[in-house]
Amino acid sequence: xxxxxxxxxxxxxxxxxxxxxxxxxxxxxxxxxxxxxxxxxxxxxxxxxxxxxxxxxxxxxxxxxxxxxxxxxxxxxxxxxxxxxxxxxxxxxxxxxxxxxxxxxxxxxxxxxxxxxxxxxxxxxxxxxxxxxxxxxxxxxxxxxxxxxxxxxxxxxxxxxxxxxxxxxxxxxxxxxxxxxxxxxxxxxxxxxxxxxxxxxxxxxxxxxxxxxxxxxxxxxxxxxxxxxxxxxxxxxxxxxxxxxxxxxxxxxxxxxxxxxxxxxxxxxxxxxxxxxxxxxxxxxxxxxxxxxxxxxxxxxxxxxxxxxxxxxxxxxxxxxxxxxxxxxxxxxxxxxxxxxxxxxxxxxxxxxxxxxxxxxxxxxxxxxxxxxxxxxxxxxxxxxxxxxxxxxxxxxxxxxxxxxxxxxxxxxxxxxxxxxxxxxxxxxxxxxxxxxxxxxxxxxxxxxxxxxxxxxxxxxxxxxxxxxxxxxxxxxxxxxxxxxxxxxxxxxxxxxxxxxxxxxxxxxxxxxxxxxxxxxxxxxxxxxxxxxxxxxxxxxxxxxxxxxxxxxxxxxxxxxxxxxxxxxxx
Numbered sequence: 001x002x003x004x005x006x007x008x009x010x011x012x013x014x015x016x017x018x019x020x021x022x023x024x025x026x027x028x029x030x031x032x033x034x035x036x037x038x039x040x041x042x043x044x045x046x047x048x049x050x051x052x053x054x055x056x057x058x059x060x061x062x063x064x065x066x067x068x069x070x071x072x073x074x075x076x077x078x079x080x081x082x083x084x085x086x087x088x089x090x091x092x093x094x095x096x097x098x099x100x101x102x103x104x105x106x107x108x109x110x111x112x113x114x115x116x117x118x119x120x121x122x123x124x125x126x127x128x129x130x131x132x133x134x135x136x137x138x139x140x141x142x143x144x145x146x147x148x149x150x151x152x153x154x155x156x157x158x159x160x161x162x163x164x165x166x167x168x169x170x171x172x173x174x175x176x177x178x179x180x181x182x183x184x185x186x187x188x189x190x191x192x193x194x195x196x197x198x199x200x201x202x203x204x205x206x207x208x209x210x211x212x213x214x215x216x217x218x219x220x221x222x223x224x225x226x227x228x229x230x231x232x233x234x235x236x237x238x239x240x241x242x243x244x245x246x247x248x249x250x251x252x253x254x255x256x257x258x259x260x261x262x263x264x265x266x267x268x269x270x271x272x273x274x275x276x277x278x279x280x281x282x283x284x285x286x287x288x289x290x291x292x293x294x295x296x297x298x299x300x301x302x303x304x305x306x307x308x309x310x311x312x313x314x315x316x317x318x319x320x321x322x323x324x325x326x327x328x329x330x331x332x333x334x335x336x337x338x339x340x341x342x343x344x345x346x347x348x349x350x351x352x353x354x355x356x357x358x359x360x361x362x363x364x365x366x367x368x369x370x371x372x373x374x375x376x377x378x379x380x381x382x383x384x385x386x387x388x389x390x391x392x393x394x395x396x397x398x399x400x401x402x403x404x405x406x407x408x409x410x411x412x413x414x415x416x417x418x419x420x421x422x423x424x425x426x427x428x429x430x431x432x433x434x435x436x437x438x439x440x441x442x443x444x445x446x447x448x449x450x451x452x453x454x455x456x457x458x459x460x461x462x463x464x465x466x467x468x469x470x471x472x473x474x475x476x477x478x479x480x481x482x483x484x485x486x487x488x489x490x491x492x493x494x495x496x497x498x499x500x501x502x503x504x505x506x507x508x509x510x511x512x513x514x515x516x517x518x519x520x521x522x523x524x525x526x527x528x529x530x531x532x533x534x535x536x537x538x539x540x541x542x543x544x545x546x547x548x549x550x551x552x553x554x555x556x557x558x559x560x561x562x563x564x565x566x567x568x569x570x571x
Contacts, residue, residue: 005250006035009223012246013040013194018222019246020200024271025230025264025536026255026488030064033057033198033225034071037078040194045077048193054079056192058086058207060199068198079192083207084167087174088154090188094177098152099145099163101173106142106160110135130446156388157438171206178214189218200224202236212242229268232530252276255488257284257540266561267532279539285310286535286542288562291570292549294497298328306493306543318490322534326351328497333471335464345453351468362440363457367422370429371469374417377410389434409434422465423458492538494531496546504530506546510554513561 002010005021009032012019023029040055048054057080059065068080079086091098113135120128141161148163158166165173177184195211197203211222224240231238253261253273261273263286275282289305298321306312312319323329330339342351351364369388376385386397396402409432417425429435444450496506502523509527535542550558559567 002035003252005248005252006032006039008246008248009036010039012223012248013044013221016219016221017246018216018220018244019248020224020240020242021248021250022227022229022271023225023250024227024253024268024273025533026253027250027273028252028254029225029227029250030067030198032250033196034068036196036223037068037072041072041075041077044194048077053191053193056081056086056195058083058195058197058203060202064198083203084170087170087207091170091174091177091184092152092154094181094184095151097177097181098165098173099148101176102152102160102163102165103142103145105169105172106138106145110138110142113138126446126448130443130448133446134443159439171204175206175210178210185214185218188215189220192220194221194223196223196225198225199230200226200240201228201231201238202226202233204235205237208237208240212240212244216244229270229529229532232526232533238525238529254279255539256536257282257538259284259286260535260538260540260542263542263562264532264536267528267535282540284538284540284542285566286538286562287544287566287568288558289543289545289568289570290550290555290558291545291547293547294327296328296545296547298332298495298545301545302493306491310491310541310543312491312541316490318539319493320487320489320491320537321493321495322537323495323497328495329471330468333467335467335471337460338464338468341453341456341460345450345456351472362438362444363454366426366435366438366441367465368469368472369435370413370425371466373434374410374414375473377414418463418466420462421458422460422462425462426458488537488539490539491541492534492543494534494542494544496544496548506531506548507550507554510557510561511551513557 005023009019009021011017013036021029021032023032037055037057044055055078057068057078059068059080059082062082065080065082072078072080081089113131116131117128117135120131122128138160144161145163148161150163152163152165154166154170155164156166158164158169178188195215197207197211200208216222222245224245228239249271251271251273253264253275254277256264256275257279258275261275261279265272289301302314302321306319307314321329326339327336327343330336339351373385373388376382376388389397397406413425413428413434417428420428430437444454504527505523506527508521509524509531512524535544544562546558555567
């Protein structure tokens, strides 16, 4: 039976009114999305099919896409897709415009390189030569592209001279097409009069601009589903202010115990949640432990406090440890040298799984691709494996002997990589032509500032990266908080540890709990959102362990939030 929130959405659909739904953690947002799609199927199918139209449902991940498709029983009226996949399926028909955009894109890159070259006085340094080589590469590619007479294509990695654009290009080119060619907007509206976007808060600003600035003018109905407080990815838009959207909130919580819900209501003040299922019968608990100690013995804390004092089953799959940064989790999973290298020379966040498995750094992306290939091979997902290899290698797979050779290479990689260094594994990959060196890796090689980092990375044992990969794929009880968004566990330990970078600041957050002046502070909001998402994973019991330094005002506010009786300072 649908509730008040769903009825409001149905009313918006009937009145062709665009809307935005903010649904707190554990509120059953996906269920509401499915109910809304099923309402459309039931009430709009005949009308839409008669006009040869479809409904679009854009998801944030492929996992979410597949779940929605299954729950809708593969109904053909609803096109469920990730944003890059969908945008490409639409804009690829405009080949003339795409080629023009690609040419302008390359010309801009050439101009950027010229500006950098003009600022350099010493023309013998490596960075100057590197930029000069890139500029010449773009100029040569531009000449080849202008003579290129085939279609522009979208693949995992770009090759502009061959008319191939990549993941990072899709949003840029899409926004340009929708902004420059009004007719494209009209054609879109004729094909897709209703669009739902899941996890709107994590959607790229360019995508939101396409729909709310260009397509909304064409009188299509847009439904945004998500929660601004659960925006924890840098590229996500977060909060949306638009007077043309009907604002709807969902205050149910079907996940958390009464205690955890009470805490969540102290973290945010725009939605007051209430237990809405059997969780209303679960009291649960929350505690805050504090000790400024970067070398804290977490094993002892888990065994002596969580297991012995609170009777948590710390070996159970319903127990989860969530970290802000990676140092402790790397230490426990044997990839400390790797994380320390990234912390010292780059950014440890580059070893964190993100939605697209892209954008960390060129060599990190490459290492994740290697392990992904091994995973596919181990699990006999041969078609998916061949598809991944198809556009990214120079290996010829034409005969039975070629297939046997490929099997031998993959067996060798699977069996020997743990005994090799990262550099030796990459060399093996290139020697066997399993994957080719990407352009971004070549650019990385030319960066003088990355030289020391790259030399050290190549000497680290590859098994450290395997261990890192296992954590990212959640084959251990330990995760970063980003990796568990949307998931839930009976008992959760949230570890707030000391970190070098300034992306989050828990002392600032706790010190300014009641300060509305901080609402526009990006570090404050990012920290608040991440804390909310982390705490909301707990179905029954939550323990927060803070190992970072907090000032007196911050400690005072923590005690107010958690209660004096639930604040424990460790000696």
